[in-house]
Amino acid sequence: MARRVVIDPVTRIEGHAKISIFLDDAGNVADAKFHVVEFRGFEKFCEGRPLGEMPGITPRICGICPVSHHLASAKACDAILAVRIPPTAAKLRRLMNLGQIVQSHALSFFHLSSPDFLLGWETPPASRNVFGLAARNPDLARAGIRLRQFGQEVIEILGGRKIHPAWAVPGGVREPLTEEGRARIKAWLPEALASTQAAIQLFRDVLQKHERETQVFGNFPSLFMGLANDDGLWEHYDGHFRFVDASGNVIADHVEVSRYREVIGEAVESDSYLKSPFYKPMGYPDGLYRVGPLARLNVCRRMGTPLADAELERFRRHGRGAVNSSFLYHYARLIEILGAVERIGQMVEDADLLGSHLRADAGINNLEGVGASEAPRGTLLHHYHVSEEGLIRGVNLIIATGQNNLAMNRTVAQIARHYIQATTGEIPEPMLNRVEAGIRCYDPCLSCSTHADGRLALEFELVAADGRIIAHAAR
Amino acid sequence: MAAKTLTIDGQMVGAAEDQTILEAARDAGIHIPTLCHLEGVQDVGACRLCLVEVTGINKLLPACVTKVTEGWEVRTSSERLQRYRRMVLELLFAERNHVCAVCVANGHCELQNLAVSLGMDHVRFDYQHPRLDVDLSHRLFGMDHNRCVLCTRCVRTCWYIEGAGTLNVAGRGEKSKIITDLNAPWGDSTTCTSCGKCVMACPTGALFYRGVTVAEMERDRGHLEYIVTAREKKQWIV
Numbered sequence: 002m003a004r005r006v007v008i009d010p011v012t013r014i015e016g017h018a019k020i021s022i023f024l025d026d027a028g029n030v031a032d033a034k035f036h037v038v039e040f041r042g043f044e045k046f047c048e049g050r051p052l053g054e055m056p057g058i059t060p061r062i063c064g065i066c067p068v069s070h071h072l073a074s075a076k077a078c079d080a081i082l083a084v085r086i087p088p089t090a091a092k093l094r095r096l097m098n099l100g101q102i103v104q105s106h107a108l109s110f111f112h113l114s115s116p117d118f119l120l121g122w123e124t125p126p127a128s129r130n131v132f133g134l135a136a137r138n139p140d141l142a143r144a145g146i147r148l149r150q151f152g153q154e155v156i157e158i159l160g161g162r163k164i165h166p167a168w169a170v171p172g173g174v175r176e177p178l179t180e181e182g183r184a185r186i187k188a189w190l191p192e193a194l195a196s197t198q199a200a201i202q203l204f205r206d207v208l209q210k211h212e213r214e215t216q217v218f219g220n221f222p223s224l225f226m227g228l229a230n231d232d233g234l235w236e237h238y239d240g241h242f243r244f245v246d247a248s249g250n251v252i253a254d255h256v257e258v259s260r261y262r263e264v265i266g267e268a269v270e271s272d273s274y275l276k277s278p279f280y281k282p283m284g285y286p287d288g289l290y291r292v293g294p295l296a297r298l299n300v301c302r303r304m305g306t307p308l309a310d311a312e313l314e315r316f317r318r319h320g321r322g323a324v325n326s327s328f329l330y331h332y333a334r335l336i337e338i339l340g341a342v343e344r345i346g347q348m349v350e351d352a353d354l355l356g357s358h359l360r361a362d363a364g365i366n367n368l369e370g371v372g373a374s375e376a377p378r379g380t381l382l383h384h385y386h387v388s389e390e391g392l393i394r395g396v397n398l399i400i401a402t403g404q405n406n407l408a409m410n411r412t413v414a415q416i417a418r419h420y421i422q423a424t425t426g427e428i429p430e431p432m433l434n435r436v437e438a439g440i441r442c443y444d445p446c447l448s449c450s451t452h453a454d455g456r457l458a459l460e461f462e463l464v465a466a467d468g469r470i471i472a473h474a475a476r
Numbered sequence: 477m478a479a480k481t482l483t484i485d486g487q488m489v490g491a492a493e494d495q496t497i498l499e500a501a502r503d504a505g506i507h508i509p510t511l512c513h514l515e516g517v518q519d520v521g522a523c524r525l526c527l528v529e530v531t532g533i534n535k536l537l538p539a540c541v542t543k544v545t546e547g548w549e550v551r552t553s554s555e556r557l558q559r560y561r562r563m564v565l566e567l568l569f570a571e572r573n574h575v576c577a578v579c580v581a582n583g584h585c586e587l588q589n590l591a592v593s594l595g596m597d598h599v600r601f602d603y604q605h606p607r608l609d610v611d612l613s614h615r616l617f618g619m620d621h622n623r624c625v626l627c628t629r630c631v632r633t634c635w636y637i638e639g640a641g642t643l644n645v646a647g648r649g650e651k652s653k654i655i656t657d658l659n660a661p662w663g664d665s666t667t668c669t670s671c672g673k674c675v676m677a678c679p680t681g682a683l684f685y686r687g688v689t690v691a692e693m694e695r696d697r698g699h700l701e702y703i704v705t706a707r708e709k710k711q712w713i714v
């Protein structure tokens with residue numbers, strides 16, 4: 002902690018995510034590093050607190066995906082109580098997570114990413130944003146905003162508030178879904194489905210025009226990890242870990258989340274404070290894996306709903322076995338929205354959803370518990386140790402942006418290599434735009450590094466082979 | 477019993493001679509903020525939020541423990557009093573760890589409500605951030621010293637309503653803390669009857685039912701008043 006405080010003010014612009022591009026002797030790009038700032042100290046802060054507070058405390062880690070922390074935390078608590086939560090509660094939590102996936106993906110695709118490929122990379126940053134999109138394609142911008150609103154409303158109907166809902170509790174949930182709430186969700190469905198399908202159609206056209214981006218935006222072999230259910234179907238809340246390799250071969254399956262340490266190692270690099278998780282059996286850094294929409298689609302056998310499955314088939318034509326281009330995270334995101342909307346449609350017809358038995362009551366039955374769920378950005382894992390009375394003794398969190406960090410580095414290096422050749426010490430403007438968009442594919446949770454209009458606040462430095470910083474740019 | 481006449485905030489008020497200023501004011505519909513006062517147990521004048529001004533008397537008087545006096549002119553909400561009350565609250569917030577957003581009492585807390593109603597929007601003192609324990613050894617209840625304001629409502633309730641005498645105050649000044657028996661874990665207490673009245677009495681998130689989560693700690697203080705009224709007046713009014 003102390004070390005960070007000293008270094009940061011000198012080496013970075015406050016509120017900017019920093020990217021270092023390392024050159025070799027010939028001035029070509031050798032490597033790149035995307036320095037993710039992770040909020041640390043949080044684990045310490047929780048120590049000594051009663052377990053039951055964790056689902057309320059952990060959403061405060063991050064204002065971007067509070068719901069995901071909320072649910073992963075509640076699941077870790079369930080594991081410590083050693084209870085099977087009432088079926089209605091499990092379904093309602095699933096419903097909330099689907100709402101979270103829809104709202105977060107809609108934000109990522111429509112507001113943050115689509116201006117790049119719909120308005121063109123060379124459009125000046127000042128108008129390459131959601132406002133520019135609204136001027137050019139008002140229907141699409143509106144559909145995106147409404148789709149996000151739908152997801153937020155699902156969350157709000159259940160949790161009472163858009164962000165930081167203290168609704169899921171150890172053993173279940175606090176409030177039921179009312180008939181009125183169910184009707185409200187149902188009323189949204191046709192529009193949500195239509196908007197998603199329109200966006201998918203549009204993205205398919207975009208893909209034909211952006212062959213190059215597909216090739217250079219983080220297109221490299223890696224492993225992928227995500228949750229899958231017993232039948233290998235797409236999973237977002239329960240299930241177990243599954244890893245596939247770059248050709249789509251399943252290399253680990255049915256790994257219970259509580260056994261994550263057997264498959265996930267956490268490396269700490271000397272120049273970073275971020276833990277870089279890797280697939281343990283293959284070691285570091287060969288065990289690099291990606292998480293998030295692209296990974297989940299590569300990992301699952303099928304989505305489990307008809308429309309999303311049809312689209313998944315089209316998606317899979319972009320790879321051999323597994324889809325390796327990170328540019329297709331965007332496509333995967335849209336397919337997940339589609340699948341989520343379909344699933345919400347199925348759920349609201351389930352009479353169980355309105356049940357009133359919501360909470361299993363139990364004391365501390367395990368001294369440790371692991372909970373995992375799929376956050377929009379990727380697998381999220383909470384691991385707690387407690388005293389016999391239920392006071393937190395230790396916390397370990399594995400978050401999506403941390404897991405994708407190695408892949409983001411590679412993506413930046415790949416893009417930089419494409420735009421910088423034997424450099425004269427310049428950071429070319431087109432590269433800046435592309436790198437931003439490359440990072441955007443992963444939808445990293447950088448709330449602290451985002452401009453008001455949604456652009457990432459980035460700081461670049463070009464580092465020569467001898468360690469000198471030869472160029473600097475910020476935006 | 478002789479009646480006394482006085483003015484409170486310019487309003488003529490009649491009161492019985494054994495009434496406190498607080499009681500007389502409340503009977504007259506005049507609100508004085510309180511924290512350590514709890515209906516049904518005797519007052520100790522610990523928190524100083526109920527301080528009032530009386531013409532001709534230099535010091536401020538706590539309304540909850542000051543008996544009415546014939547002819548007094550009492551002011552309950554002068555600019556000066558408001559300032560002092562805010563300062564009292566600031567000191568309470570600075571003394572321990574009040575993180576309302578993740579507190580079990582969030583939304584149902586008397587301290588928090590006072591801060592809102594008295595306009596305490598920031599704290600000018602350095603937060604002390606002491607590292608204090610949470611006692612979860614009791615089967616049903618928890619005690620979080622981080623949220624305790626040492627109002628002693630729980631102690632008085634335990635002694636004078638339940639009669640168990642389990643809770644007590646140990647230490648002095650900022651080192652004071654609520655203890656059970658002779659500072660044993662609550663769960664080991666041989667005197668605690670597990671009645672839960674102290675939990676009902678607590679104004680903050682310091683005492684809670686085990687298993688409650690953020691913002692879930694609501695309590696019904698009506699039970700305490702009901703018991704006291706039933707015992708003292710032989711009236712069972714629900």
Ligand code: SF4
Nearest residue numbers: 574576579585680681
């Ligand atoms: S006890 Fe009251 S004031 Fe203190 S943190 Fe809890 S809600 Fe806030």
Ligand code: SF4
Nearest residue numbers: 624625627628630678
């Ligand atoms: S535990 Fe509650 S009632 Fe007891 S002294 Fe502390 S704040 Fe007051």
Ligand code: FES
Nearest residue numbers: 512521523524540
């Ligand atoms: S209420 Fe009078 S001093 Fe606390």
